[in-house]
Amino acid sequence: MSDIPASAKYVIIGAGVHGLSTGYHLAKLLEARGEGSGADIVIIDKSGVAAGASGIACGVVRNNYYQPAMAELMAANVEVWESDPAAYHYNEVGYIALGPAGQVGDLTEVAARHESIGYPSELITGEKDVFDHMRGLFADWRAPGLQVALHEKKGGFALNVESMQGIAAKAKAKGVRIIEGVKITGFDLDGAGAVTAVQTPLGSISCEQVIVGVGPWIPRVWELLELPDRLDVRTPSGDVHKDQAMWTFWYLQEGEIAVDPLSHATIDGKMPPVLHVDSDAPLYTDDGVLVTDELWGNYFERDRHGIQGGAAPIP
Numbered sequence: 001m002s003d004i005p006a007s008a009k010y011v012i013i014g015a016g017v018h019g020l021s022t023g024y025h026l027a028k029l030l031e032a033r034g035e036g037s038g039a040d041i042v043i044i045d046k047s048g049v050a051a052g053a054s055g056i057a058c059g060v061v062r063n064n065y066y067q068p069a070m071a072e073l074m075a076a077n078v079e080v081w082e083s084d085p086a087a088y089h090y091n092e093v094g095y096i097a098l099g100p101a102g103q104v105g106d107l108t109e110v111a112a113r114h115e116s117i118g119y120p121s122e123l124i125t126g127e128k129d130v131f132d133h134m135r136g137l138f139a140d141w142r143a144p145g146l147q148v149a150l151h152e153k154k155g156g157f158a159l160n161v162e163s164m165q166g167i168a169a170k171a172k173a174k175g176v177r178i179i180e181g182v183k184i185t186g187f188d189l190d191g192a193g194a195v196t197a198v199q200t201p202l203g204s205i206s207c208e209q210v211i212v213g214v215g216p217w218i219p220r221v222w223e224l225l226e227l228p229d230r231l232d233v234r235t236p237s238g239d240v241h242k243d244q245a246m247w248t249f250w251y252l253q254e255g256e257i258a259v260d261p262l263s264h265a266t267i268d269g270k271m272p273p274v275l276h277v278d279s280d281a282p283l284y285t286d287d288g289v290l291v292t293d294e295l296w297g298n299y300f301e302r303d304r305h306g307i308q309g310g311a312a313p314i315p
Contacts, residue, residue: 003179003182003202004179004182004200004202004203004205005042005177005205006203006205006206007205007206007207008040008041008042008177008205008206008207009036009040009041009207009208009209010026010040010041010042010207010208010209010210010211011041011042011044011198011205011207011209011210011211012041012042012043012044012210012211012213013043013044013045013184013198013210013211013212013213013214013221014043014045014052014212014213014214014215014217015043015044015045015048015049015050015051015164015168015178015180016045016050016051016052016053016054016055016164016213016214016215017054017057017163017164017167017213018054018213018215019043019045019211019213019214020043020049020164020167020168020171020178021167022211022213023038023041023043023171023176023178024167024170024171024174024176026041026211027041027171027174027175027176028174031174037174037175038171038172038174038175038176039175039176039177041171041175041176041177042176042177042178042179042205043171043176043177043178043179044178044179044182044184044198044200044205045178045179045180045181045182046181046182046183046184047180047181048180048181049164049165049168049178049180050160050161050164050165052214052215052216052217053215053216054160054164054215055160055161055164056160056254057160058157058160058254058299058301058308058310059157059158059159059160059163059301060095060155060156060157060274060299060301061077061078061081061090061095061155061156061157061158062074062095062097062152062155062274063075063078063095063110063114063119063121063152063154063155064095064097064107064110064150064152064276065110066106066109066110068113071110071113071114071116071117071119072117075117075119078119078154078155081158082154084166084170087166087167087169087170088158088163088166088167089158089159089162089163089166090156090157090158090163091156091157091158091271092154092155092156093155093156093157093270093271093272093273093274094151094152094153094154094155094156094273094274095151095152095155095156095273095274095276096134096149096150096151096152096273096274096275096276097149097150097152097276097278098130098134098143098146098148098149098275098276098277098278098279099146099147099148099149099277099278099279100145100146100147100148100278100279100280100281100295101147101148101280102280103147103148103278104125104147104148107123107148107149107150108123108125108148110150111123111150114152119152119154120152120153120154121150121151121152121153121154122150122151122153123148123149123150123151124148124149124150124151125147125148125149126147127144127145127146127147130146130147130148130149131143131144131146133149133151134146134149136267137266137267137272137273138266138267138272139267143277143279143281144281145279145280145281146277146279151273152273155274156273156274157274157301159303159304182200182201182202183200183201184198184199184200184221184224185199185200185201185224186199186224187199187210187224187225188204188206189225189226193226195207195209195210195225198210216249218247219246219247222246222247227246228246229245229246229247230243230244230245230246231243231244231246232244252310252311253310253311254308254309254310254311255308255309255310256303256305256306256307256308256309257306257307257308257309258305258306259306259307260306261302261303261304261305261306261307264300264302264307265302271302272302274299274300274301275299275300275301276297276298276299277297277298277299277300278295278296278297279295279296279297280294280295283296296311297311298310298311
């Protein structure tokens with residue numbers, strides 16, 4: 001029972017990127033406002049820091065999103081990574097999105113948003129100009145049919161587990177308590193449905209506010225909160241799609257190829273930007289076997305032991 005406090009003003013569930021970052025920045029905000037400190041915050045995780053999705057994530061840091069509201073949000077996020085690259089194990093190498101003709105409009109729109117907020121990026125259109133730009137970075141570049149490239153000069157990637165440990169250390173330094181290996185089993189709710197306590201096998205923690213940052217495990221917490229797992233979705237056109245699943249996940253195939261990481265470098269020998277390629281050109285293996293003749297996508301980043309990458313969603 002000694003490992004579980006009887007109460008905490010804020011209880012954060014999940015010790016991945018969302019939970020840890022929330023705990024650290026909330027502690028800073030409480031101090032700045034004179035309203036408390038990290039000692040008011042408890043982060044609890046059923047396994048441990050970076051044990052879930054954050055520990056296997058690609059770690060890419062970019063500002064390439066089609067939703068208009070994301071541009072300024074991601075620019076602010078990039079600044080957080082830049083604020084302490086050593087602690088966050090962050091590599092500011094840039095990010096390049098490449099695509100076929102069908103993506104020219106989307107990436108042009110993203111580039112315009114970058115320009116409007118002063119986020120440095122370069123838009124290249126036309127197959128020859130895109131090819132020349134990439135050949136200027138990689139002497140062996142040979143991908144055909146790409147009509148657009150958006151080269152972000154900021155962004156890059158962070159080593160996933162190490163970056164989470166870095167955020168955890170910052171949170172602890174602010175007084176935040178991180179409890180590992182303890183599972184949430186339920187909640188005490190008041191008459192209005194607000195949480196008054198978090199239940200665990202080691203006892204309950206009474207609290208004023210709960211922040212849930214459990215990633216793919218949210219359906220289970222949603223159920224414990226007695227919230228509905230179906231909802232009606234209204235689109236901007238006014239159409240209503242009845243009885244949709246509250247939570248839907250895409251399963252991406254990601255991994256690391258064990259090759260010499262130094263084999264993936266720019267012409268001048270530097271660490272290369274993260275590359276994301278979407279293409280409608282037929283994709284062949286090096287020995288000429290057709291992989292697919294439909295739209296495909298992949299990303300590449302240089303990691304410690306090889307090249308990390310991921311492919312389009314698995315059905």
